[in-house]
Amino acid sequence: MATWLIIIIYLAFISLGLPDSLLGSAWPLMRQDIGAPLSAAGILSMIIAAGTIVSSLASGWIIKRFGTGKVTLVSCCMTAAALLGFSLVHSIAWLALLAIPLGLGGGAVDAALNHYVAENYEAHHMNWLHAFWGIGATGGPIILSYYIACLNSWRPGYFTVSIIQFCISAVLLATLPLWDQVAKQHKLVRAAGQTSTDDAVDPPAIDNNASIFKNKAVIYTLIAFLFYCGVESTVGLWGASYLVGTHNIAPKTAAAWVSLYYGGITLGRIISGFITMKFDNRHIILWGQIIAIAGAVILLLPSDPIVYMLAFGLIGLGLSPIYPGLIHETPARFGSENSAKLIGYQMAVAYTGTTLLPPIFGFIAAKTAITIFPLFVLAYLLIMLASTETVNASLTV
Structure with a gap:
């Protein structure tokens, strides 16, 4: 049952990733249409x-x-209905209204599945879980670029993704009893092994919110989450517009190239799931940041368009292990008694980065030029690197 359920969870995370990459890839045509x-x-x-x-x-x-199980099912249905609405409406006001259930559904799925996998499955499944988000995020622009090339329209792409979401919802409905059964199985296994873990050394519990924020490492960890999600969503949302506006690349080609960025995230997380069996998260996160920074630097250099395509893939590959690695490090760094509370804060701050940083760039780019895109990506990455290294330094003191 546990094996079947993890496959279903992976499918649900594909459904989480599919809508995340659509808006940025569709926007060059969508904004003209509406x-x-x-x-x-x-x-x-x-x-x-x-x-x-x-x-x-x-x-x-x-x-x-x-x-x-029920939260995941209802959330998936909400996102499917919202995407169907996106494919039909003709004004920014309706898009803004439909964005509400799209966001509510996506956040609930993300939190629910991260918590469930952390509670009931081995650590490497966390990387692979987020790799399946990458499969969805990669598939979105591919589907969209196909319809743009064939029909010169973004609407069939949104409609197709909504149908996929409804199909995944049907699978979730059919397998709803599995969730509680598997959770009970793992609870019995944990209870049987509790004696062997009682002697493990764990950081002291944090009693309240005030003492949480007195910990310097916690503050810088939250900053790292803020800028990780900020840079990930900024590249996904504005990458295609940058390629079209700065390098005169066709919208259908730009959408396909952004899919390479999400493909880098996906491939990197699949590989990271195996690498975590040999190396610790701290070094994997560091090397991921260095690779992403190298990709951002390439975007700043004058070169052939094909090199910029590779740069997007390199940024995605570098970003891939950072988010799941930081989540997985939370119990080890701050204690299992603190991890549930801290992971909640981390996800909220991460979504804050997704909320604020891409619009900040969009506002500034509208007042200046889209050509400043690589500078913002590089700045976000450097701030994240400084934050994670400060956490490492403070925890080794």
């Missing part, structure tokens, strides 16, 4: 991310009340 300014994508992105913040903060109570 008569919206360039910066409106940032507003839509902010509404979606705000919904994820609200649902992730409330996820603890919701999961406890209804269970992970």
